[in-house]
Amino acid sequence: METKTKVQTNGSIPIYGLGLLKSMYVTMRTLLKRSVTVQYPRERLPIPALSRGRLIMKGAIDEAVPDVLVSDVMPPCQVACPANVDARGYIGLVAAGRYDDAFELHLEKNPIPAIIGRVCPHPCEDACRRGEEDEPVTICWIKRFMADNVSAERLNKVYTPPKIRKGKKVAVIGAGPAGMSAAFYLAKCGYDVTVFDRFPKVGGMLTVGIPEYRLPESIVEKEVENLKRLGVKIQLNTPFGPGGLTLDDLKKQDFAAVFLGIGAHEPMELEIEGEHLIGVIPGEVFLARDRLGQDIGMGKKVAIVGGGNTAIDCARVALRMGADKVTILYRRTRKEMPALDAEVEDALEEGVKVEFLVAPVRVLGRDYVKQLELLRMELGPPDESGRRRPVQIKGSEYTIDVDTVIPAISRTPETDWLKEAGLDCNKRDAIVVDPETGRTNRENIFAAGDAVTGPSIAIDAIGTARKAAMGIDRHLNGGQLSEYWSNAFNREDTMKNRYEDLPNREHPEKLDPKERITNFDEVEKTYPRTIAIKQAERCLSCMTQRCIACHICEKNCPTRAITVRDSQNGERMVDVYELDYGRCQFCKICVEMCPTTTLSHTPDFGLGTYTRKGAVYGKNRMLGVDQ
Amino acid sequence: MEEIKHDEQLLQTDTMDLNIGPHHPATHGVLRIVATLDGERIIKAVPYIGYLHRGVEKLCEDLTYMQITPHFDRTDYVSNINNELSYVMAVEKLAEIKVPERAEFLRVIMLELNRILNHLIWVGSFANDVGLFGTAFMYSFRDRDLIQRVMERVTGARVHYHYLTYGGVREEVHDDFEADVKKLADWIPGRVDEYEMLLEDNEVFRARTIGVGVLDKEEAINYGCSGPFLRSTGVPIDLRKLEPYSVYPLFDFDIPVGKNGDAFDRFKVRMNEMRESAKIIKQAIEGLPGGPIRAKVPRKIRLPKGEVYIRTENTKGEFGVYLVSDGGEKPYRLKLRSPSYTNLMYGSRVVEGMVLPDVVAVLASVDIVLGCIDR
Numbered sequence A: 001m002e003t004k005t006k007v008q009t010n011g012s013i014p015i016y017g018l019g020l021l022k023s024m025y026v027t028m029r030t031l032l033k034r035s036v037t038v039q040y041p042r043e044r045l046p047i048p049a050l051s052r053g054r055l056i057m058k059g060a061i062d063e064a065v066p067d068v069l070v071s072d073v074m075p076p077c078q079v080a081c082p083a084n085v086d087a088r089g090y091i092g093l094v095a096a097g098r099y100d101d102a103f104e105l106h107l108e109k110n111p112i113p114a115i116i117g118r119v120c121p122h123p124c125e126d127a128c129r130r131g132e133e134d135e136p137v138t139i140c141w142i143k144r145f146m147a148d149n150v151s152a153e154r155l156n157k158v159y160t161p162p163k164i165r166k167g168k169k170v171a172v173i174g175a176g177p178a179g180m181s182a183a184f185y186l187a188k189c190g191y192d193v194t195v196f197d198r199f200p201k202v203g204g205m206l207t208v209g210i211p212e213y214r215l216p217e218s219i220v221e222k223e224v225e226n227l228k229r230l231g232v233k234i235q236l237n238t239p240f241g242p243g244g245l246t247l248d249d250l251k252k253q254d255f256a257a258v259f260l261g262i263g264a265h266e267p268m269e270l271e272i273e274g275e276h277l278i279g280v281i282p283g284e285v286f287l288a289r290d291r292l293g294q295d296i297g298m299g300k301k302v303a304i305v306g307g308g309n310t311a312i313d314c315a316r317v318a319l320r321m322g323a324d325k326v327t328i329l330y331r332r333t334r335k336e337m338p339a340l341d342a343e344v345e346d347a348l349e350e351g352v353k354v355e356f357l358v359a360p361v362r363v364l365g366r367d368y369v370k371q372l373e374l375l376r377m378e379l380g381p382p383d384e385s386g387r388r389r390p391v392q393i394k395g396s397e398y399t400i401d402v403d404t405v406i407p408a409i410s411r412t413p414e415t416d417w418l419k420e421a422g423l424d425c426n427k428r429d430a431i432v433v434d435p436e437t438g439r440t441n442r443e444n445i446f447a448a449g450d451a452v453t454g455p456s457i458a459i460d461a462i463g464t465a466r467k468a469a470m471g472i473d474r475h476l477n478g479g480q481l482s483e484y485w486s487n488a489f490n491r492e493d494t495m496k497n498r499y500e501d502l503p504n505r506e507h508p509e510k511l512d513p514k515e516r517i518t519n520f521d522e523v524e525k526t527y528p529r530t531i532a533i534k535q536a537e538r539c540l541s542c543m544t545q546r547c548i549a550c551h552i553c554e555k556n557c558p559t560r561a562i563t564v565r566d567s568q569n570g571e572r573m574v575d576v577y578e579l580d581y582g583r584c585q586f587c588k589i590c591v592e593m594c595p596t597t598t599l600s601h602t603p604d605f606g607l608g609t610y611t612r613k614g615a616v617y618g619k620n621r622m623l624g625v626d627q
Numbered sequence B: 001m002e003e004i005k006h007d008e009q010l011l012q013t014d015t016m017d018l019n020i021g022p023h024h025p026a027t028h029g030v031l032r033i034v035a036t037l038d039g040e041r042i043i044k045a046v047p048y049i050g051y052l053h054r055g056v057e058k059l060c061e062d063l064t065y066m067q068i069t070p071h072f073d074r075t076d077y078v079s080n081i082n083n084e085l086s087y088v089m090a091v092e093k094l095a096e097i098k099v100p101e102r103a104e105f106l107r108v109i110m111l112e113l114n115r116i117l118n119h120l121i122w123v124g125s126f127a128n129d130v131g132l133f134g135t136a137f138m139y140s141f142r143d144r145d146l147i148q149r150v151m152e153r154v155t156g157a158r159v160h161y162h163y164l165t166y167g168g169v170r171e172e173v174h175d176d177f178e179a180d181v182k183k184l185a186d187w188i189p190g191r192v193d194e195y196e197m198l199l200e201d202n203e204v205f206r207a208r209t210i211g212v213g214v215l216d217k218e219e220a221i222n223y224g225c226s227g228p229f230l231r232s233t234g235v236p237i238d239l240r241k242l243e244p245y246s247v248y249p250l251f252d253f254d255i256p257v258g259k260n261g262d263a264f265d266r267f268k269v270r271m272n273e274m275r276e277s278a279k280i281i282k283q284a285i286e287g288l289p290g291g292p293i294r295a296k297v298p299r300k301i302r303l304p305k306g307e308v309y310i311r312t313e314n315t316k317g318e319f320g321v322y323l324v325s326d327g328g329e330k331p332y333r334l335k336l337r338s339p340s341y342t343n344l345m346y347g348s349r350v351v352e353g354m355v356l357p358d359v360v361a362v363l364a365s366v367d368i369v370l371g372c373i374d375r
């Protein structure tokens, strides 16, 4: 009795019997109250128009470059892509099994996905947000899978010439990726396009540069067929410049505008003694001769000078052409090599030797190449490109026996004939243009691709060519962009519903090195369906502002205050998002880590008293309360 | 013989051990000092630390580099941004990240505002501890709030700012930031004058600080003391000048030092430091460049293998971070060097031979934060 009274007067809770239950109830209730459990909004959140890039593409000149305006809301992959291809969009569609739609979406920025899916050094993957978590999404291989699996009907639909005709003729000089892209977009806008090239084959560097085992000619031919179906005329074996046509000839033939996509085909010289002996073949010439079926003139012991992808290509082609010994000579180390790591690996696998820290000083021999004199190098301090500059080691000369030397160092555009025609070129022989419209200093003449940027990669050529095509369109269409550009794919549709935890990229099947050096068969295969879809589902759908249940916020919360529970109906969606305000330290790391930017904050997400301007979403939005 | 001995024993009283703290307002946290007293004289004062030990260093081994930063706000919770700086600089050094200029300027502005915040809180509580209860404390906390408002508008937090990150700062400042900060920088020196007016000529204050807790220059150096504590003895060591980092070399400012190394000098040094900070802030806000506030750095950074020790001048002295990376996404080891710790160790030596009330005055003048000592 006594105790009881005591407890009651103290006003605390009894510790036995019913009272115990009650006290447990009170404790539980307070504990439960501390965390706020809410239903996560399941409907799609509205996407601001700006994040989509396309909606504002009509009208004034400045608005025609939406990519620049919205770069801060594009996903990292799209920002990193020189042509700003919407990787997130088509990956989402591939994940949903809608390859046709993915293909069509892709064409908005890149009309030759099957080719790019094979040869692109994929800067997008280097930037991929997933790469920060584990390994980047295999964007390029997914692209290739998608391009190889488009249905014939969709191809028919895409490649029918548009009904609205503009009745104006446009000439495209150069049938490389730049020329092909410009031709595609202009034909889509309703112009009559004629493509000229001096080679007997279409594709530019894609055909005469990139070897068959990486890009089979049949793939390029398919793209050309498609272009023809769009109504593009292709006129091969038609050189411009000395001994060929001139720009004025085109004017006489009623071409309203000219697109120059002549690439960079002039090999740079080593500038050493003996460079003009027989047996010294510049890399580009070597590869072109191979592809055009000309006599190559290669011996058995081949030395290749350079560290880029061209050098690797030359080495692997030389092996396949029957050389006994192929050595690549590079003046820096493996770390500085500009060639892609995977390519170098492949070449080493096939038996190519690479000598680092050497530079050629002299080619020895009478008439024919006999020997190559080399000098050892060491790395000095970094130069302006950030790579360490090679410095010669005096007196370290030595010679090796070779019968073929292939310099593959760099190349410049052949623009002498254009300079004569009055076009502005810079000191590296590249054509000077307005970067947003591709316009040169001469009326009606536009340029893009390697001819403008100097040696670069194919997707870069495509990106610049697309801008130039827009420039031409606006120019010929009375200052307005054609309707084609505004027929955007419905982006909301591309949003992904599933997400895959799988941490690793999967490599598509490759031919065995021993087998592959005997022929020019394609080394890498296309993904099979199941793998492609699994890999596509690894994409984090960056910046879509829609939660994909990746749990990254949960994993990265330093105080483990977040609990994300997936929905139980098999779909990867979040049902419950729980934030324990008793633990949260308001560090906003979850916001920073969320790849989709679903989570964002205002200072009222925290213990502050003042509101900062400009922040839109906050605790309320996260918790599904009215904003 | 016997009798004489007896007399000596009569003169001596028994020593007494007195517990100061762990829960006592004058210990500025949870610190226990066991003072051995002979009458009112202190024979020995031994600080017992660890009541606020949270295992931060060990904890950091299990956190990614991004997750670690907010913990630095919480080591010394009065000079938050200053602590973050040592850590982010360590990461930046290992990862070879270059910080954009605008970010560096913003950092300096926030660092110096933070330094003023620290010294304001110190002057208030110091006055309290030496017996001037109330006025200075109220004033300093009011002033603190005005600065905190500006910082909060930028960082979103009043105390645990979490403003720095490797590669720059986390938030862009608001539109009125420049005007706000300029106003602050103009207004602070006047406030400092007022504190001086309030305390300097106060008889109680002088009686309890002048000649109290006099430090020995050499011994202070031997103990590894740093910051205003060391500078009060006249040693002009400040890492911002000695080993310039960030954009400090661009600014014109002085390092205030004391002469006698007593509690009064420590007060003077800190007051003058606030003036210097205001000077730096003014220059920084006038020269604030445009541009990005953050370098492009992956969110989940993996540092190359290696080790690095970075020390910066935080509000209390040399705050160091020793970081060992084994190439993973979490540090292999992270060790902090806390200025409060070394300063306290010497501070508790100095009180030997003083009377008991002076312990409180000396302890207050050291400026310790137990969160940083215990970690």
Ligand SMILES: Cc1cc2nc3c(=O)[nH]c(=O)nc-3n(C[C@H](O)[C@H](O)[C@H](O)COP(=O)(O)OP(=O)(O)OC[C@H]3O[C@@H](n4cnc5c(N)ncnc54)[C@H](O)[C@@H]3O)c2cc1C
Residues within 6 Å of the ligand: A119, A120, A121, A173, A174, A175, A176, A177, A178, A179, A196, A197, A198, A199, A203, A204, A205, A206, A209, A210, A238, A239, A240, A241, A261, A262, A263, A264, A265, A284, A287, A309, A310, A313, A414, A448, A449, A450, A451, A455, A456, A457, A458, A459, A461
């Ligand atoms: C060996 C090698 C390997 C490469 N590998 C890759 C790779 O794996 N991935 C990648 O993305 N990029 C690669 N590249 C780069 C890529 O091929 C080029 O960046 C891209 O082809 C440039 O496109 P373009 O349309 O601007 O020029 P090109 O492709 O060079 O096309 C220019 C066309 O214009 C024609 N032309 C030039 N002058 C005249 C004239 N006066 N009259 C008529 N026609 C003319 C040429 O015959 C040519 O067909 C490689 C390049 C080389 C050399």
Ligand code: SF4
Residues within 6 Å of the ligand: A075, A076, A077, A078, A087, A088, A091, A127, A128, A129, A130, A137, A139, A538, A539, A540, A541, A542, A595
């Ligand atoms: S995760 Fe997906 S959306 Fe994000 S960068 Fe990678 S490919 Fe692009």
Ligand code: SF4
Residues within 6 Å of the ligand: A546, A547, A548, A549, A550, A551, A552, A553, A554, A564, A574, A593, A594, A595, A596, A597, A598, A599
């Ligand atoms: S990080 Fe973003 S997308 Fe991923 S689960 Fe959290 S809220 Fe959803």
